[in-house]
Amino acid sequence: MSGFGATTITDEVLEGIDLSGKTVLVTGGSSGLGQETARAMAAKAAHVVITARNPTQMDEAVAAIKGETPGARVETLTCDLASLKSIKKAGTQANQRFDKIDVLINNAGVMACPKTQTADGFEMQFGTNHLGHFALTKQLMPLIEAGSDAQGSGRIVNLSSRGHHICPADLDDPNFETGEYAPWVSYGRSKTANILFTKGLEDRYGDKGIHAYAVHPGGINTNLSRHLSDKAEQELIKNVTASDPNFKFKSIPQGAATQVWAATASELEGRGGVYCEDCNIAKVDDISRNSGVRSYALDKASADQLWALSEQMTGAAF
Template identity: 75%
Template sequence: MSEFGATTTTDEVLEDKDLSGKTVFITGGSSGLGQETARAMAAKGAHVIIAARNPKQMEEAVAAIKSDVPDAELDTLTCDLASLESIKEAGKQANDRFEKIDILINNAGVMACPKMETADGFEMQFGTNHLGHFALTKHLMPLVEAGGDKRIVNLSSRGHHFAPTDLDDPNFEKSEYTPWISYGRSKTANVLFTRGLEDRFADKGIHAYAVHPGGIQTNLGRHLTQEDMAFLRKRMEEQAKKAGKTSSFKSILEGAATQVWAATAAELEGKGGVYCEDCNVAEVDDTSTTGGVRSYALDKGEADRLWALSQEMTGETFD
C-alpha cells in the first residue's frame, strides 16, 4: 500500500520527485487529465511531449501550462488516434524529433459515443481507446527502449466492469451497439494490452501499468446525453455510498494523480502488468462495484488473443 489515496493530488504525488532529464509523452495532453499530468510533470522538470489531434487546443494547453510553469519544457505532436495514417506519421515525426521517451502515458480516449467509425472502419471506442494506442505504442517503442524509466501507463477505467472484450465481434457487426458496453469493452482492452506489454517487454526492462483515474468531469464526456449523465451520476453516487464516501467525483488534480503515481512510484519498479486506482495497485475482484480489477481483464489467454487481433486489424507488428 502506498501512502496516497483517493484524494491525493498530482502535486502531492510528485512532491519529493525530480523529473529533470526525463522525457514524458502524453496522448490527449491538450485537455483534462492529460493537460494536468503535463503541467504537474513539467513543474518537476520533465520534458513533456503533448500529443493530440487539434493543434489549436495544444497551443492553448501549452499557454495554460506556461502561465503556471513559465520554464516548462514542452513540445507538441499532432496525432489522431482514430486514423492509422495519422498515427504512423506521428510515430515517424516522434522518432525523427526526439531521442527517447522515459514515460509513455496513453491518456487519450472517447467515452460512450454514438455508434461511429474511425477513418479505418473500426468501431470508434475500441478503435480509438485501444487500437489507436496499440499502433502508436508500436511506433514509439524504439524511443521507449532508449529511455531510462521505460514505463508505459495506459488509462483504463472502472468502466471495464461493464463488459469483457468480445474479440469475435470487436466492431459490433453481429450484436446491437450499446455505448456503455462498447466503452467497457475498450477499457477492458486497455488492461489486457497492459498485460500483453508486460508479458512481451518486461525482460527488456519495459513495464506497463493500467490506471483507473476515478470519476472526473472532463471533456471525455462530450458525447454523453442527459440520460447518459444521469446514469453515470447515479452509478457513481451508489458506489460512493457503498464505499462510505461523501463525494462521487474527483477533481482533475485528484483524477490525474494515479497515472502520475504509476509513472513515477519507486514501489512499482519492475512490477508491471497491474491495474491501479487511488494511487495503489488494485486487488482482483469479480464482484465489487466500488473497486478492484476484474479477472477477465488480466487473463493471459485473452490478452494474447487481443494482441493477435490488434496486429491483424492495424497491420502493425511489434518486433
C-alpha cells in the same frame, strides 16, 4: 500501500521528485487529465510532449503550462488516434524529433459515444481507446526502448476505467458487426482491452526493463463526457452511486494523480502488469462493484488473443 489515496493530487505525488532528463509523452494532452499530467510533470523538469488532434488546443495548453511554470519544456505532436495514417505520421515525426521516451502515458479516449467509425472503419471506442494506442505504442517503441537503455527502465501507463467492470472485451465481434451496438458496453469492452494490452506489454517487454500499468483515474467531470446527453449523464451518476453510495467526483488534479503515480512511483519499479486506482495497486476482485480489477482483464490467454487481433487489424506488428 503508497500512503496516497482518492483525494491525493498530482503535486503531492510528485513532491520531492526530480524528473530532469526524463522525456514524457502524453496522449490527449490538450485538456483534462492529460493537460494536468503534462503540467505537473513539466513542473518537475520533465521534457513533456503532448499529442492531440487539434494543434490550436495544444498550443493553448502549452501556453497555460508555461504560464504557470516559466521555462517548462513542453512540445506538441499532432496525432489523431482514430486514424492509422495520422498515427504513422506522428510516429515518424516523433522518431525524427526525439532521442528517447522514458514514460508514455496513453491518456486520450472517448466514452459512450454514438455508433461511429474511425477513419479505418473500426468502431470508434475500441478503435480509439485501444487500437489507436496499440498502433501508436508500436510506432514509439524504438524511443521507449532507447529510454530504457539510457535510464535503466521505461514505463507505459494505459488509462483504463472501472468501466471495465461492465463486460470483458469481445474479441469475436470487436466492431459490433453482428451484435447490437450499446455505447456503455462498447466503452466497457475498450477499457477491458486497455488492461489486457497492459498485460500483453508486460509479458513481452517486462524482462527488457519496460513495465506497463493500467490506471483507473476515478470519476472526474471532464470533456470525456461530451457525448452524453443530460439524461444519460444523470443515469450514469445514478448507476455509479447505486454501486458506490460514497461516490464523489474527483477534481482533475485528483483524477490525474494515479497516472502520475504509476509513471513515477519508486515502489512500482520492476513491477508492472498491474491495475492501479487511488494511487495504489488494486486487488483482483470479481465481486465488488466499487473497486478492484476483474480477473478477465488480466487473463493471459485473452491478452494474447487481443494482441494478435490488434496486430491483424492495425497492421502494427511489434
